[in-house]
Amino acid sequence: MTGSPNLLTTIFAFLLVLGPLVLIHELGHYLVGRLFGVKADAFSIGFGKEIAGWTDRRGTRWKLSALPLGGYVQFAGDMNPASAPSAAEDGLTPQERARTFHVKPLWQRALIVLAGPLTNFLLCVLILAGFVYANGRLIADAEVAGFSESSAAKQAGLRIGDRIVAIDGNRIGSITDIPEHTVYFPNKTVNVVVDRDGRNVTLPVKLSGEEVSDRFGNKARIGDIGIDFAVPVVSGFFGDSPAEAAGMEIGDRIVAVDGVGVTSFLQVPPLIMSRAGQKVTITVMRNGEAHVLPMMIGSATQTGSNGRTETIGRIGVQSGFGRREAVGPVQALGIGVERSFATMGTMITGIRQIIVGDRSVRELGGPIKIAKYSGEQFTLGWEPFVGFVAMISINLAFINLLPIPGLDGGHLAFYAAELVRRKPLGLRSQEWAIRTGVALVLALMLFVTVNDLASLPIFGG
Known part of the structure; x- marks a missing residue:
């Protein structure tokens, strides 16, 4: 097991992850807002007291704030960074009013809000596509070459030479397709279809639920099928x-x-x-x-x-792990999109498992854990670190799309209601919803931070 990086490395790596991701997210909002002629009063990386900043010729205050756990774009007509609508616009000229956020058509407001999470999603797509384009795609038939000592697959009746073609109805074209349907489902029974001597055989396999540790001592519970694919x-x-x-x-x-x-x-x-x-x-x-x-x-x-x-x-032989197939930029982009959606699917699966009790809420992580992992991935080299950035980027996209008032998804939910009702929700209703949503987000942040602290070695984690 490798020791964790020092505190300075961890802080530096954390800022190197979060700073650019917040910047990219807020730039998505800002640029689409600017495209539709909305004036931005402030663009902030971080919350709270301003540390440094400047005002551009359009009147936007660009600033770095004290609490570096997010950011915001405050458009004209917003009374606060959470984008709660202004109570009144008295005193504005028609030209000034035309540049406020809330007078824009519904579809423009929705696109401005959606632009932030979408930018984070696209960054993940581009990073994953870049890796595939540079390294090629691994092609390896899911042929059973052996079993682990307590193999769930062997106990279920799989044999050496079987080739897995589907798991729970999902086609398996390569061994890289298998973890998506096994790793995130400890102790679940899955239906595995194998090609055995030219005929398909379906076998129910109860995945084991094993706790594994990485080189830094981080533990996770995974579903393991117990197969060696090193043909x-x-x-x-x-x-x-x-x-x-x-x-x-x-x-x-x-x-x-x-x-x-x-x-x-x-x-x-x-x-x-x-x-x-x-x-x-x-x-x-x-x-x-x-x-x-x-x-x-x-x-x-x-x-x-x-x-x-x-x-x-x-x-002097290389063997056992398939072959690398070169892919073009368009195909790599398609694979990047596919893998990004698959990653988002695992997030939904994780939340569902926590809600129904299949996973502990202690597996939820917050800023301290992200900082810890940032430092660890940074010490492993640029490729693991950039891959980690992609995962955090799509996490930010996913979290911001949750229909919680105060987050981007909450605003989109308001707009969906406005579309159905053909008029906006009442101002007071929106204000109370946003206050409730912000309180919920703050409570969740407090909970995951306590979780993070409890997992640190100093507290016995």
């Missing part, structure tokens, strides 16, 4: 490969090492690593035919867990 098919060679020199080819399937049967690539290293410099025969299947390849195992040095350098055997 021993050669996907490449590295270094001065003894296997390649002996005639092994990409696409060969390793079935035995010195007569010991192999169904998973994870079984190969234990049969090789302790035999540096020894001669072995490796049997592979190629186009339906068995080929026996004699070879001398090569050697390499590595540092063991005790810090000592040791010599291990190697045959």
Whole structure:
């Protein structure tokens, strides 16, 4: 387990995550408002007392405020940053009144409000699409290569060689499709359809509910199907490969090492690593035919867990995890959209599980936990950190779309009611709804902050 980063790194990473995301969110509101001719009185990163700022030639006050846990755009005609409607507009000229938010058509007001969460959603899409475009898409058939010791799938009757084609009616095209339908559902029974010798077999599998820890000691309860998908098919060679020199080819399937049967690539290293410099025969299947390849195992040095350098055997083969397929920018964008919606779906699933009691409310996290995770991901490198930014961005989009007065979703709910009633809700009704919504949000923030504090090691978490 790796120690958590220091406090300064954590604070820096947290600000590096939250600051740009809040800026992007509020810029969405601001730019669409400006497109429709609405004047912005203030654009703030953070709440409370202003720390620094300036006023532009349009009369907008751009400022940095003391509490960096959000931000707001205050449009002309708003009496507060929560966008509660002004009680009166007396004293405004017709030209000034035309630039206020609340005189704009309903569809324009809705688009201005929707622009913030939509901008966060689009940022997530672009980040995920960028990763797919740069790294390619992993293609790996969901073929069962082995099982864990207490495998739920094995107990349910799955066999080595079965290929999973669907889970609960959802098509499985690659092993990357499986976590979405298993990881978030500990102890749930799912119907798994497998292709077995050319025919489909449906098996109910009760996923295990295991608690796992990452390298920083963060714990989570996940659903585990207990399958090893590391099929021993050669996907490449590295270094001065003894296997390649002996005639092994990409696409060969390793079935035995010195007569010991192999169904998973994870079984190969234990049969090789302790035999540096020894001669072995490796049997592979190629186009339906068995080929026996004699070879001398090569050697390499590595540092063991005790810090000592040791010599291990190697045959220089890459295998077991499918292949990377290059994708174009349009296809990558489509995958980014698909994965973003899937991520939002897991959020809905998590909330539903908490409501019905399948998950503990202690799994809810707030700003302290986000700061902690920000620092940890920052220490892992730019790609994990940017991926974390994408997840927080779509979280902000999702939370802001909840129909709670005071959030963007609450305003959209008001507009939906206005569309149905053909007139706005009463001013007093909106004011009370917004006060109630803000109180609810503050109570939730207090609760998740207490949750965060309780999870810290200093408090026994």
